[in-house]
Amino acid sequence: MGAIRFDNVGRIYGTKQDGFEALKGVNLDIADREFMAVVGPSGCGKTTCLRFVAGFDQPTSGIVSVDGVQVTKPGPDRAVVFQQFALMPWKTVCENIELGLRNKGVPKAERIKKVNDILALMSLTSYADAFPHQLSGGMQQRVSIARAYVLDPEVLLMDEPFGALDAQTRVVMQEELVRLARRNPRTVMFITHAVEEAVYLADRVAIMARQPGRVKEIIDIRSVREAERWDDHEKIEDVMDLESFVHLRTQIWRSLRQEKAMEIA
Numbered sequence: 202m203g204a205i206r207f208d209n210v211g212r213i214y215g216t217k218q219d220g221f222e223a224l225k226g227v228n229l230d231i232a233d234r235e236f237m238a239v240v241g242p243s244g245c246g247k248t249t250c251l252r253f254v255a256g257f258d259q260p261t262s263g264i265v266s267v268d269g270v271q272v273t274k275p276g277p278d279r280a281v282v283f284q285q286f287a288l289m290p291w292k293t294v295c296e297n298i299e300l301g302l303r304n305k306g307v308p309k310a311e312r313i314k315k316v317n318d319i320l321a322l323m324s325l326t327s328y329a330d331a332f333p334h335q336l337s338g339g340m341q342q343r344v345s346i347a348r349a350y351v352l353d354p355e356v357l358l359m360d361e362p363f364g365a366l367d368a369q370t371r372v373v374m375q376e377e378l379v380r381l382a383r384r385n386p387r388t389v390m391f392i393t394h395a396v397e398e399a400v401y402l403a404d405r406v407a408i409m410a411r412q413p414g415r416v417k418e419i420i421d422i423r424s425v426r427e428a429e430r431w432d433d434h435e436k437i438e439d440v441m442d443l444e445s446f447v448h449l450r451t452q453i454w455r456s457l458r459q460e461k462a463m464e465i466a
């Protein structure tokens with residue numbers, strides 16, 4: 202459940218005759234419960250691709266599908282976490298997390314249990330009654346992720362979720378997301394500009410190119426992570442120190458730099 206497919210996807214903004222071709226021939230398969238990070242230069246169309254899967258926008262050519270069904274609108278099988286936390290400021294942490302469950306018609310007793318479980322899992326229990334403005338950015342993003350996870354969606358779509366956080370908070374959130382993703386795997390499409398973040402979190406990394414936007418290369422991380430037992434290390438800096446990690450990071454940087462060089466040439 203939750204397998205995502207981009208089949209020869211294109212997007213033209215404006216008219217077909219006089220438009221801007223943002224994406225052309227995007228092909229990408231994200232397997233059920235796979236964590237796919239997407240990297241690429243600014244403007245290559247990462248967010249546009251994510252919006253297709255969310256059902257917020259439609260391609261002008263090709264098909265985006267989840268489990269073989271073409272996506273035409275948003276649905277409860279897909280949850281989105283944005284860079285800006287987008288919490289309801291007048292609702293408490295607990296109420297923010299509960300809202301989606303309420304909209305889904307989940308009975309009260311079950312709602313309370315689910316909310317309490319996710320609060321504990323995300324170390325948020327003592328903040329349950331706080332309002333968003335009383336929390337740091339990192340805490341607010343933790344609530345956003347809890348709010349998405351509690352719905353138990355097949356697909357989690359994350360657009361630079363840690364982009365607005367300071368470096369230290371970002372590391373803590375990355376470690377937590379790894380914990381969550383390994384314990385309760387979901388199909389994840391995770392957009393980031395941070396190559397190290399992509400290598401640390403993902404099973405595979407899709408590298409996009411620009412003008413027009415397309416997927417130019419896919420790097421397998423999972424087989425290396427498993428062979429080299431990255432998950433035995435609790436801290437991100439210990440993983441980032443491993444030769445196998447450095448090698449993959451360099452490979453992705455090289456691919457991105459090649460792209461930049463071609464743009465400048």
Ligand SMILES: Nc1ncnc2c1ncn2[C@@H]1O[C@H](COP(=O)(O)OP(=O)(O)OP(=O)(O)O)[C@@H](O)[C@H]1O
Binds near residue numbers: 241242244247248
């Ligand atoms: N509504 C729109 N109308 C016209 N052009 C658009 C629209 N939305 C996006 N674009 C263009 O499409 C291209 C892809 O945009 P998109 O936001 O998907 O890129 P991105 O890779 O996510 O960029 P960034 O990394 O900077 O967030 C960009 O050139 C952008 O200017």
